[in-house]
Amino acid sequence: MNHFDYVRPASVSEAVAAASQPGAAYLAAGTNLLDLMKGGISRPSRLVDVTRLPGLDGIDHLPDGGIRIGALVRNADLAHDPDFVSAYPAIAEALLSGASAQLRNAATVGGNLLQRTRCGYFYDTASACNKRQPGSGCDARDGESRLHAVLGWSPSCIATNPSDFCVPLVALDAVVEIEGRAGRREMALDALHRLPGDQPERDSLLDPGDLITAVRLPAAARGFAAHARYLKLRERTSYAFAMVSAAAGLRIDNGTISEARLALGGVAAKPWRARPAETILVGCRPDATAFRRAAEAALASAQPSGDNLFKIELAKRIAVRALTLAAAGTPARMAALPASPFASATGARHDA
Amino acid sequence: MKLSIGLIVNGAKTEVELDDPRVTLLDLLRERLYLTGTKKGCDRGQCGACTVIVDGRRINSCLALAVSLDGAEVLTIEGVAVGGRLHAVQAAFIAHDGLQCGFCTPGQIMSAIGLIQEGQAGDDPERIREGMSGNLCRCAAYAGITEAVLDAQKTLHEANQRRSA
Numbered sequence: 001m002n003h004f005d006y007v008r009p010a011s012v013s014e015a016v017a018a019a020s021q022p023g024a025a026y027l028a029a030g031t032n033l034l035d036l037m038k039g040g041i042s043r044p045s046r047l048v049d050v051t052r053l054p055g056l057d058g059i060d061h062l063p064d065g066g067i068r069i070g071a072l073v074r075n076a077d078l079a080h081d082p083d084f085v086s087a088y089p090a091i092a093e094a095l096l097s098g099a100s101a102q103l104r105n106a107a108t109v110g111g112n113l114l115q116r117t118r119c120g121y122f123y124d125t126a127s128a129c130n131k132r133q134p135g136s137g138c139d140a141r142d143g144e145s146r147l148h149a150v151l152g153w154s155p156s157c158i159a160t161n162p163s164d165f166c167v168p169l170v171a172l173d174a175v176v177e178i179e180g181r182a183g184r185r186e187m188a189l190d191a192l193h194r195l196p197g198d199q200p201e202r203d204s205l206l207d208p209g210d211l212i213t214a215v216r217l218p219a220a221a222r223g224f225a226a227h228a229r230y231l232k233l234r235e236r237t238s239y240a241f242a243m244v245s246a247a248a249g250l251r252i253d254n255g256t257i258s259e260a261r262l263a264l265g266g267v268a269a270k271p272w273r274a275r276p277a278e279t280i281l282v283g284c285r286p287d288a289t290a291f292r293r294a295a296e297a298a299l300a301s302a303q304p305s306g307d308n309l310f311k312i313e314l315a316k317r318i319a320v321r322a323l324t325l326a327a328a329g330t331p332a333r334m335a336a337l338p339a340s341p342f343a344s345a346t347g348a349r350h351d352a
Numbered sequence: 353m354k355l356s357i358g359l360i361v362n363g364a365k366t367e368v369e370l371d372d373p374r375v376t377l378l379d380l381l382r383e384r385l386y387l388t389g390t391k392k393g394c395d396r397g398q399c400g401a402c403t404v405i406v407d408g409r410r411i412n413s414c415l416a417l418a419v420s421l422d423g424a425e426v427l428t429i430e431g432v433a434v435g436g437r438l439h440a441v442q443a444a445f446i447a448h449d450g451l452q453c454g455f456c457t458p459g460q461i462m463s464a465i466g467l468i469q470e471g472q473a474g475d476d477p478e479r480i481r482e483g484m485s486g487n488l489c490r491c492a493a494y495a496g497i498t499e500a501v502l503d504a505q506k507t508l509h510e511a512n513q514r515r516s517a
Binding site: 001003004005006008027029030031034035038039047049051074076080099100101102103105106238239336337338 | 355372373374376395396397400403409410411412414415416417419420463466467470472476478479481482483484485486487
């Protein structure tokens with residue numbers, strides 16, 4: 001690990017000023033950052049510890065029916081908050097399907113949003129990686145690429161965003177509150193993460209010094225609570241990143257879908273909101289035919305980036321399965337294995 | 353850069369002078385306080401051998417900077433037995449053969465204590481396995497570990513009921 005200065009600012013404005021210096025990085029729990037620093041992938045010259053900043057660790061219900069989640073709320077605390085679980089069950093399920101209990105106890109909401117890709121070539125400093133070292137090339141293209149992107153990738157980078165949390169958040173129109181050098185602003189979570197293009201080193205639209213202070217969900221996000229699921233396929237049943245995941249939310253009135261939300265994880269450099277699929281579903285009966293049509297639309301522009309053609313059909317099936325589970329209704333109790341396709345559930349086809 | 357931090361480790365107030373902010377909680381426990389029960393396995397947050405309880409929550413001590421935890425209360429494997437009497441989770445690991453080589457065991461035990469305190473698993477072995485998935489055991493003593501956690505949870509629950517009765 002490289003040497004760095006450590007500062008612990010007392011206020012958000014002090015933090016922004018301290019982190020606006022070149023080479024500075026924010027430190028929250030550090031569960032991803034310290035790993036990156038130990039591997040020499042990130043080499044910040046200054047760590048700005050935000051863990052003591054006041055006012056960033058609350059879950060606040062807003063007068064308009066929305067909710068604001070402070071950036072320092074720990075992943076486990078959010079996932080086990082009874083009000084939050086009943087209003088946003090797919091988000092809780094996604095959180096509990098990620099990492100391990102120890103990591104969820106430490107990792108923060110803001111840190112989850114800004115975690116870096118787990119592409120093996122990004123982590124291996126002996127490999128060429130345009131995200132780690134711009135212009136060096138991409139060894140993933142001719143390497144082990146089974147887990148890489150099938151949507152929105154570019155010849156310079158085929159890495160995926162590893163967050164589970166972001167997938168239902170983006171489906172439910174989450175908004176990110178940011179404090180920066182020019183003051184406070186906000187942006188849709190869907191706009192926060194970038195596709196690689198020819199600048200894969202930039203994961204997000206944040207500028208130096210920008211600090212995520214909260215994530216907000218609009219009142220309408222609660223409307224999907226009765227029919228919301230997150231489903232995650234991975235190479236082992238627990239404590240693994242998604243190969244493909246899907247967050248589905250439905251509003252069903254008189255046997256017809258009146259509103260639909262679908263987002264995919266593990267397929268692109270950002271959580272992938274599938275709006276064309278949502279449009280198709282409105283007015284349909286919640287059945288296998290409609291779900292398959294929606295899944296086809298969600299993956300219409302998908303292309304293999306390497307040895308991962310199978311992920312396109314897999315993503316369609318996971319989308320169909322997530323929609324089927326959502327239509328069957330949110331279970332009263334979280335499955336023992338959150339988001340696992342191996343958990344039994346009424347209405348789900350286990351061969352899908 | 354001198355950094356002075358205070359921790360409460362296994363109930364005892366401890367002041368540590370750090371000459372470098374890079375020290376993790378794991379390295380502080382092992383190399384400065386000589387509490388070597390907490391193990392360094394992968395040092396990257398993947399194996400769980402370094403699990404300790406900080407302010408009531410189980411975390412990977414290898415991925416926590418000590419300087420950031422100034423003022424925290426830390427419980428390690430050295431602090432769980434009281435007056436020479438094993439903690440219920442320790443006793444259950446012995447009774448159920450929840451170990452073979454023993455390297456992962458301190459982390460397993462700290463993680464199990466955390467899991468039981470979190471109160472999420474109930475008596476469902478599948479929930480116990482999911483709740484313990486952050487602790488790898490390369491001897492694969494998982495069956496015994498799951499039994500031990502279930503048994504210890506029952507023992508602790510019964511003890512709590514007796515206390516409140």
